[in-house]
Amino acid sequence: MPKQAAILAIDQGTTSSRAMIFDDQARVVALAQQEFPQIYPADGWVEHDPEAIWATSLEVAHQAIEAAEAKGYDVAAIGITNQRETTVVWERDSGKPVYNAIVWQDRRTADSCSKLKAAGQETEVRARTGLLLDPYFSATKVAWILDHVEGARGQANMGKLAFGTVDSFLMSRLTGGRVHATDATNASRTNLYNLHTSAWDDDLLNIFRVPKEILPVVHDCAANFGETDPSLFGRPIPIFGVAGDQQAATIGNCCFEPGSIKSTYGTGCFLVLNTGNQIVDSQHRLLSTVAYQLDGKPTYGLEGSIFMAGATVQWLRDGLKIIKNAADTEGLARGLESNAGVYLVPAFTGLGAPHWDADARGAIFGMTRATGPAELARAALESVCYQTRDLLDAMAADGVHPESLRVDGGMVVNDWLVQFLADMLGIPVERPQVTETTAAGAAYLAGRQAGIYGDLDEVSKLWQRQARFEPQLAANDRERLMAGWRDAVQRVTKKT
Numbered sequence: 001m002p003k004q005a006a007i008l009a010i011d012q013g014t015t016s017s018r019a020m021i022f023d024d025q026a027r028v029v030a031l032a033q034q035e036f037p038q039i040y041p042a043d044g045w046v047e048h049d050p051e052a053i054w055a056t057s058l059e060v061a062h063q064a065i066e067a068a069e070a071k072g073y074d075v076a077a078i079g080i081t082n083q084r085e086t087t088v089v090w091e092r093d094s095g096k097p098v099y100n101a102i103v104w105q106d107r108r109t110a111d112s113c114s115k116l117k118a119a120g121q122e123t124e125v126r127a128r129t130g131l132l133l134d135p136y137f138s139a140t141k142v143a144w145i146l147d148h149v150e151g152a153r154g155q156a157n158m159g160k161l162a163f164g165t166v167d168s169f170l171m172s173r174l175t176g177g178r179v180h181a182t183d184a185t186n187a188s189r190t191n192l193y194n195l196h197t198s199a200w201d202d203d204l205l206n207i208f209r210v211p212k213e214i215l216p217v218v219h220d221c222a223a224n225f226g227e228t229d230p231s232l233f234g235r236p237i238p239i240f241g242v243a244g245d246q247q248a249a250t251i252g253n254c255c256f257e258p259g260s261i262k263s264t265y266g267t268g269c270f271l272v273l274n275t276g277n278q279i280v281d282s283q284h285r286l287l288s289t290v291a292y293q294l295d296g297k298p299t300y301g302l303e304g305s306i307f308m309a310g311a312t313v314q315w316l317r318d319g320l321k322i323i324k325n326a327a328d329t330e331g332l333a334r335g336l337e338s339n340a341g342v343y344l345v346p347a348f349t350g351l352g353a354p355h356w357d358a359d360a361r362g363a364i365f366g367m368t369r370a371t372g373p374a375e376l377a378r379a380a381l382e383s384v385c386y387q388t389r390d391l392l393d394a395m396a397a398d399g400v401h402p403e404s405l406r407v408d409g410g411m412v413v414n415d416w417l418v419q420f421l422a423d424m425l426g427i428p429v430e431r432p433q434v435t436e437t438t439a440a441g442a443a444y445l446a447g448r449q450a451g452i453y454g455d456l457d458e459v460s461k462l463w464q465r466q467a468r469f470e471p472q473l474a475a476n477d478r479e480r481l482m483a484g485w486r487d488a489v490q491r492v493t494k495k496t
Contacts, residue, residue, distance in 0.1 A: 004072060005450075006022060006074065007076065007078070007447045008020075008078045009081065010060075010080045012167075012170060014266070014268075015314065016033050017056035018033040019031070019057075019063065020064065020436065021064050021075065022440065024453070026443065026447075029073055032067070033060060036052040036053065036056045044106070044107035046105045046349065047102060054169070075233075076238075077240040077447065077449065079241035079242070079441075079447075080167050080170055080241070080242045081245050082242075082244060082245060083166055084165060085136055085138050085189050086138075086165060087145070088163070088164055089149075089162070090161065090162055092161065092177070092180075093177075099149050105136075105307055107135045107349055108135065109143075110350075124207070125204065129193060130188070130288025131287050132285065132356055133191075136305065138190040139190055139208035142190075142208070159213040163210070163214040165186045165189070171225055174229065180217065181218070181242075182216040182218055183223070184221065185244040185289070185290045186242070186244045188289050192205060192210060195279055198218075198293075199218070220293045221293050221294060221445050222294055222445045222446070224239075224449070225242060240449035241442050241448070246270040247289075248439075248441030249409070251437075251440075252408065252438060256299075256456045256460060260274045261406070262406040262408065263407050263408075264438065265417075267308075267309065268308060269309035269387060269409075271388065271391045271392070272291060272301045274300075275301055276299060277297075280302045283397070285354040285355075286304050286394055287303045287304070288303075289303050305352040306388070307346075307351070308347070309384045309387075309409075310411050311348070312346040312383060313326045313329055323377060326410070326411075327413075329377040329380065330416045332374040333377055336378055339375055339378050339382060340371075341366035342375045342378075344379035345360075345491075346380070346383050347492050348362045353390075354390060355489065357493045361492060363491065364379065365488045366488075381414070383485075385421045385425075386424065390489075404430055405421075405425065406431075408432060408434075408435050409438075410435070410436070415467075418431060422471045422472075423471050426471050428471070430468050431467045431468075432466055444459050444462075
């Protein structure tokens with residue numbers, strides 16, 4: 001009996017590496033996942049061991065392939081989706097990283113960004129990239145590594161080092177070092193890529209002091225990125241799709257029409273609005289970015305980025321140890337009639353959009369002797385919804401008023417959270433059958449290139465809604481809660 005063609009999606013995230021295999025109807029037929037350690041060398045610093053990223057990604061890929069093959073499937077192609085902005089620099093010859101991966105959450109380059117702002121560079125950077133001057137993005141991370149690893153800048157200038165976001169690093173390892181490439185979505189998150197020319201920008205490279213010799217080649221999201229080394233999986237498998245995790249989730253949620261919008265709740269929370277062929281210049285500190293690029297044509301997005309969503313729940317589990325697993329938060333939150341004015345502002349690594357305050361730090365307000373694990377758990381979940389409302393308010397100020405929101409990510413299996421989200425946004429929230437749409441998006445891209453999936457219209461038919469949550473909270477109650485949130489945020493942000 002002939003085997004059925006399937007797609008392997010490697011979803012390399014901030015706290016875990018996941019492999020999912022999808023059949024020709026985008027159904028999940030195999031899944032494997034492993035967490036890996038977070039490294040916190042100093043206040044506001046976050047690193048990963050690139051070897052742990054590689055080892056866990058390879059292991060889960062093997063596990064998923066083995067499970068799928070046992071069911072009669074044959075992996076025809078690989079799609080990769082990844083934590084964006086996280087920066088790796090490695091030796092071209094050996095493939096060995098010269099330093100740990102500096103994670104997107106890391107704030108060590110805040111002073112560098114402040115100096116560039118003081119020098120008047122942010123206007124130019126924003127005009128070319130659609131991004132702000134913030135430690136979040138890759139460029140200042142690259143410069144930091146080159147400046148702080150002995151001999152690295154000299155090696156980089158001689159072309160002996162390679163820089164990449166996690167997708168590039170994985171492709172280099174998967175292909176035995178033969179490929180140094182990325183896609184347009186990941187490139188657009190570095191602060192080195194010009195949205196208007198769809199290319200690396202020499203002026204930006206000069207501003208950030210990044211040598212051109214270390215940059216990867218940029219391809220469409222669906223393209224032939226090369227083949228895996230035969231020694232890894234017993235045969236070469238083509239890598240046909242790549243997209244940063246939030247753009248992959250946009251694809252996985254089938255947000256292909258201008259005006260369609262999704263929000264992903266993983267380690268952080270990321271809201272992406274499809275703006276079609278228009279680069280929208282936000283007046284309220286949202287980001288312009290490449291949503292996806294197919295057949296040489298970029299589709300743009302407007303994005304709001306929140307640094308702490310699922311990571312806040314992880315802090316409840318691993319830091320405070322008041323829950324055993326993330327699912328515990330739903331019962332704790334549901335068991336309270338109200339949160340009695342307790343607010344958690346999870347600015348553990350600063351605040352993202354629309355505040356962009358790298359110096360803000362987390363705080364809890366409104367505690368009394370009666371405050372316990374339930375109130376803290378509920379405040380953590382509520383903070384995710386309040387931050388999402390901040391993003392939608394910023395989009396509304398830019399003239400965008402979505403009628404509904406598609407959500408995905410590990411957090412949205414929590415019905416209480418999604419209902420409170422709908423209540424705070426005042427619009428319906430739709431949850432898909434497959435909530436891990438980052439992996440689905442990577443699979444769609446690879447499957448499109450492999451001829452397993454059709455065009456975007458055909459892919460859209462594969463998306464299925466699992467539940468729709470309607471707002472139930474009165475408008476005055478919604479605004480009262482938001483007023484308390486805004487007061488709490490104001491207390492942790494810089495006074496200007």
